[in-house]
Amino acid sequence: MPRTNGFVDESFTALPLRHLADAALARARALGAEHADFRCERVRSASWRLRDARVSGTSDTTDSGYAVRVVHGGAWGFASGVDLTADAAARVAGQAVAMAKLSARVIAAAGSRERVELAPEPSHGERTWVSAYDVNPFAVPDGEKTALLTAWSERLLAAAGVAHVDASLMAVQENKFYADTAGTVTTQQRVRVHPQLTAVAVADSGAFDSVRTLAPPVGRGWEYLTGTGWDWDAELAALPEHLAEKMAAPAVEPGAYDLVVDPSNLWLTIHESVGHATELDRALGYEAAYAGTSFATFDQLGTLRYGSGLMNVTGDRTAEHGLATVGYDDEGVAAQSWDLVRDGVLVGYQLDRRIARLTGLGRSNGCAYADSPAHVPVQRMANVSLRPAPDGPSTRELIGGVERGIYVVGDRSWSIDMQRRNFQFTGQRFYRIRDGRLAGQLRDVAYQATTTDFWGSMTAVGGPGTYVLGGAFNCGKAQPGQVAAVSHGCPSALFRGVTILNTAQEAGR
Structure with missing residues (x-):
């Protein structure tokens, strides 16, 4: 697998991000906003779920769009859109200012004198940041993901006392572009994964219980499942023994x-x-x-x-x-x-x-x-x-x-x-x-x-x-x-x- 850490997805950076931001921020300034920021996001979330080593469900969704937030007249205004044109971004900025004006009237009518003011933050210029991972999970074929979860599930099912196994993997890639009227412009990419397996035992009496892997969700990539950062072999080997002991354990005395x-x-x-x-x-x-x-x-x-x-x-x-x-x-x-x-x-x-x-x-x-x-x-x-x-x-x-x-x-x-x-x-x-x-x-x-x-x-x-x-x-x-x-x-x-x-x-x- 190629190392992907340090690079923002080109399909995101190819969007007209600066063009949209410039149009939105210019419109907000022209309408008298004391502060304005523009945020374009694409969040891809996927999951793979297995029950007893068979696929029980998958999902892969993407949430995309942009938002303009302003402070105008001491009140917040916010609006969002999906049309990736400069005219549409400017209209969204106008909607955010209109919302701020409405909010200011409502606040005044309620007798409040509180105004929205922001703590200062220096301009950071243009910055790119990518989270620490090696292999983007979305670069790994789905078949490879389900094959690994299937192998892990079958290993647990083969152990004495394990009646059922649930396995899952969640993965997220979050891309975000931000620009504000102070001059900060950031492009960021975050990747995170959460693999999990649960083994279930059922006694002849009908009593049942379960144990789950302890591996935490992390801001890593596919390498987390294949050897970097967690000893999956040791955890899976110990899980059936933990489950058997739990099923036979006595109740605690308060x-x-x-x-x-x-x-x-x-x-x-x-x-x-x-x-x-x-x-x-x-x-x-x-x-x-x-x-x-x-x-x-x-x-x-x-x-x-x-x-x-x-x-x-x-x-x-x-x-x-x-x-x-x-x-x-x-x-x-x-x-x-x-x-x-x-x-x-x-x-x-x-x-x-x-x-x-x-x-x-x-x-x-x-x-x-x-x-x-x-x-x-x-x-x-x-x-x-x-x-x-x-x-x-x-x-x-x-x-x-x-x-x-x-x-x-x-x-x-x-x-x-x-x-x-x-x-x-x-x-x-x-x-x-x-x-x-x-x-x-x-x-x-x-x-x-x-x-x-x-x-x-x-x-x-x-x-x-x-x-x-x-x-x-x-x-x-x-x-x-x-x-x-x-x-x-x-x-x-x-x-x-x-x-x-x-x-x-x-x-x-």
Whole structure:
């Protein structure tokens, strides 16, 4: 396969991108816009799904178009189109200005004096950025993709105790052109993939359960499935044994336990209890209808004790292979990395340009994103990650320091309240820890805590050798709803005295 990293798809760059942008921005300026930006996108999303080594479904869709966003009279205006002519782009810009004027009248009628102003961002001139991958998955024939998924499925089906296997691969190529009235012009291409296999066992009694691969979705290409970045052979070899042990495992006794949480589970706890909670629009109450606000309110910046002194969390739009990694966001802001929690204290938030200016925090840290050309950019999550301890212990050493506890592996279900304060998480597999050693799997386990109590109970953080970049393709936010991909890196970590529930008992109440 040819190496494709570093090159933007020529079929995208061949579009009249500058011609459309120049027409739209010129029209917005002529109509008195204080700011205008033009964004043209093409997002190709595909999936391949197998059930018991047979293809059960495929999809391949492309979302294309462009949008103009303006600030006019202190109000937002937005419009989008698909006609790739200069006249059409100018008309869309006119529609965006008309929408801003209407919004300004509605805001004034409501008695509000709030004006939209954007934090300054230097002009970056013309820039091209491509995510870090070797082989574009869309350059690989579909037959080769299904053949690999079929071979993996057949391998699992041949193992004793495996009754069914689901296999899937999702792939996305996202092309984006951006230009604004400040002079920034960016062309970007991002590629991401998510392969996954689930093995199911069914007992004679009718009881059933499943285990799933732990390989996270990543900003990589086809090479991720063929040897770079994940040991698929080892994971597939171990899956049937994990499943058999899970089927025979005893139920957990509820109570307080010490937890060693693997990165394959902890990433999701970070996402829900830290990632969403440190979105500043949510903390200010601007985002409330979709999944609520945040307990980490702005007045607590610099003082809120989020967790123990071992807790150091960064927001990062630059992490290699991160799902939220970009060169520039959808407001022309260059990607950055910054602290959200330092030594256990809340010290930062995720910002876009409007929120940065509104709160006096200076420059945006590049968290504006729209998931399609028909949607307006909103403040979205960066790669939010817990940093490992430079000389921290291995996972085995963390387990060795526990007398009575549970080792948690893999994500499954979660629940968190509308202020990101109280939560409950389950997982793929749970292992009893007895006197520093693993002593078999447990069933029906969930851990429950408040966000600050949980992170405050963290007494050890694993070293760099335990660090894994997890994540998801489907983080939801805003209304109308938008979906974004985001990664969360973390090491293994030890938490003392966490409440454990028996989910079967809870369901029966």
